[in-house]
Each structure stands twice: as C-alpha cells, then as structure tokens.
Amino acid sequence: MPYKDPVKQKQCQNEWYLRNKELTAERRKKNRAKNPEKKREYDRLWAKAHRKERSTHAKVYYALKMGKLVKGPCNRCGATENIQGHHHDYDKPLDVEWLCPVCHGKEHRKVKS
Ligand SMILES: [Zn+2]
Numbered sequence: 001m002p003y004k005d006p007v008k009q010k011q012c013q014n015e016w017y018l019r020n021k022e023l024t025a026e027r028r029k030k031n032r033a034k035n036p037e038k039k040r041e042y043d044r045l046w047a048k049a050h051r052k053e054r055s056t057h058a059k060v061y062y063a064l065k066m067g068k069l070v071k072g073p074c075n076r077c078g079a080t081e082n083i084q085g086h087h088h089d090y091d092k093p094l095d096v097e098w099l100c101p102v103c104h105g106k107e108h109r110k111v112k113s
C-alpha cells in the first residue's frame with residue numbers, strides 16, 4: 001500500500017528493516033547454538049564411516065560369491081535364517097561374525113550403550 005507521506009513511508013521501511021534485522025540476528029544466534037562446525041564434522045565422520053561400511057559389505061558380498069567366505073549359523077543362538085555378517089572392525093572386512101537379526105540387533109545395542 002502506497003503511503004502519501006514520504007516520511008511515514010520511510011519510517012515504516014525502517015521499522016521493517018529493524019524487525020528484520022532482529023529476526024536475522026535471532027536466526028543467526030540459533031544457528032550458532034546448533035553449532036554448525038560440529039554438525040559438519042559429524043556429517044563428515046558419518047559419511048566416512050558409512051563409506052567404509054558400504055565397501056566392507058561389498059567385500060563380504062564378493063567373498064561370499066567367490067566362496068572365500070561361507071555363511072554359518074548364528075554364532076550366538078544357532079539360528080540359520082537371515083544370517084547377517086557382523087563386523088567388529090571395518091578395517092578387517094572378512095573378519096565377520098555370523099549373527100541372526102535378533103542377536104545382531106542385540107550386539108549393536110550392546111556396543112552403543
Ligand atoms: Zn542369533
């Protein structure tokens with residue numbers, strides 16, 4: 001809406017600018033609180049870890065296909081269905097422990113806590 005009074009218009013723009021400035025400052029403060037550097041570092045580590053995980057799983061898949069690795073029953077409960085390879089160390093891709101999904105889940109919860 002156009003203002004007839006140029007002074008009033010200017011004032012209005014100033015108010016808008018100030019309000020906006022406050023908002024921007026507020027947003028910036030919030031972002032800083034979230035710590036973008038830490039987030040970036042976390043993202044980087046996550047990507048790195050998962051790249052390794054993916055390549056490790058690819059190596060296991062290949063080894064299984066080539067017969068270098070043979071899936072066994074679950075190392076904990078002896079189940080033979082849906083056996084998954086659990087890695088204690090992703091630097092040793094062929095050093096896997098065979099676990100059923102239940103025991104595998106338990107194993108990961110154990111590691112995390
Ligand atoms: Zn099991």
Ligand SMILES: [Zn+2]
Binds near residue numbers: 085107
């Ligand atoms: Zn695992």
